[in-house]
Amino acid sequence: MYVILGSTGYLGSYFLDHLSRKGETCRGISRREVDYTDRGTLLSFLREHRPRFLINAAGYTGKPNVDACESEKEECLFGNAVLPGRIRSVCEELGISWGHVSSGCIYSGRKSNGEGWSEEDEPNFSFRSGPCSFYSGTKALGEEVLKGASNCYIWRLRIPFNEEGSPRNYLQKLLHYSNLLEAENSISHIDEYVESCLASFTNECEPGIYNLTNLGSITTSQVVKWIQEEGVSDQKFNFFKNEEEFMNKAAITPRSNCVLDTAKSEQNGIAMRPVEEAVRDSLRKMRKRGGFSTNIQLKID
């Protein structure tokens, strides 16, 4: 049996869905149902249910976007840095293997030699190596709290996307923002990400950190071009002049824009598709379905 913490959240619902479709028994729990943030409650729950594997898809992302974390510091620190530590301690006590949804947002740009950031590199968009958003700071602290954890997979996601209508979907966001920021990024097809996470465990990869993004990287204008080429939208896309204008007009805290190295996931047989293939595939599915939902309230993430 799989247990999924935070199963009503964006990520958690995909884990629940994919596992169910595979015919796996799984128990998704929300904090309201079982307060897994309380060490004793989590310990009793897991003692009783003895899952084969636990997935921590709970975390604090800020609504409508990471700017909110700047004024909700306590909840953000607790959800992203303390909670993973509590889960670690309970899982280690019970000998349960588990995986933690982490993020590549603890980096900025590329390494000075031009390569993407590998699992070995220290974060450079964190409290310890600023500037950073409070959100990114707490995600980096979360990984620090998990350093040396037993039987723990740390799955780094970056900018989720697929063909579905959700305000968290990157492609949807691009279509709805009035202005876009040109930047280079690694991005993660959400369904492939979830499959790779699960495969890391079922294929018995060594526990540890894995960068799980599609191979290669994108720039915003490249994706806009693909959107146009795939006939998803003929709208005019406007761009901020530069990051300064973006920060002045649309953001409170700086965003991570970064490229991750995926060599480790390739070597472990859990790599995701090349980024252009994954994005175009999502766009085609969207177009078949009649385009993106437009009645979703979106704010800059």
Add this chain to the structure above:
Amino acid sequence: MYVILGSTGYLGSYFLDHLSRKGETCRGISRREVDYTDRGTLLSFLREHRPRFLINAAGYTGKPNVDACESEKEECLFGNAVLPGRIRSVCEELGISWGHVSSGCIYSGRKSNGEGWSEEDEPNFSFRSGPCSFYSGTKALGEEVLKGASNCYIWRLRIPFNEEGSPRNYLQKLLHYSNLLEAENSISHIDEYVESCLASFTNECEPGIYNLTNLGSITTSQVVKWIQEEGVSDQKFNFFKNEEEFMNKAAITPRSNCVLDTAKSEQNGIAMRPVEEAVRDSLRKMRKRGGFSTNIQLKID
């Protein structure tokens, strides 16, 4: 009525003691008795008891010393950075004034112009401005979480001492360590610190941060000289050659050694005695009582 969170801890017990001696009604609570780390529990407790003032003397210091925090990151982050945020949120909801025991250990050395660090200065021994210990990092985050809090006093303590036998007493430590590290520091006479904290509220000082250390600073060798001059001990004191030897032989994580500026507490009428007067007074009381307890197990803090 005063409520003291963490009243069975070192600091908390002094608050309880001083308030009781003043004839104030106070209710000290330990986490075991009322789990004040749980937002709902704290809210109900304070709704019922409606204190005039709340003191947060709870925090995670690491036993036997701050090195322990390097391997107990979750508890340390929770106790020092998340908990203050929860207390803030509950106190703001109920309109309760409160004070938080903070620490000057978020600084290192003096400012580049030779002055001590004031309440306005950003920490330079923190996650955001390293190097730092994990403990100091969490204390600085705790102050960040409290930025802009309503009716909240942040009382910065540094290296507590007095005449009593306790392994937390700086003077006691000096007498028991086999080797000392020469360093310049601000230090706080614990009873005076508690009196100044309470006075900040009863004298209606403006809420905010206060550096509450004795006026001036000490060096380790100066205090050793005073110990000898006051006849408290004629033992031979050994010093590490330098900080490098100290780090190699006796410590896991770097220690904060720093000087705080006390101008704000002086201007607000809550200043403490000059440091030499306070230390010599403690030493004389110790000698009268027949010297320091020697049957206390001490490790380097």
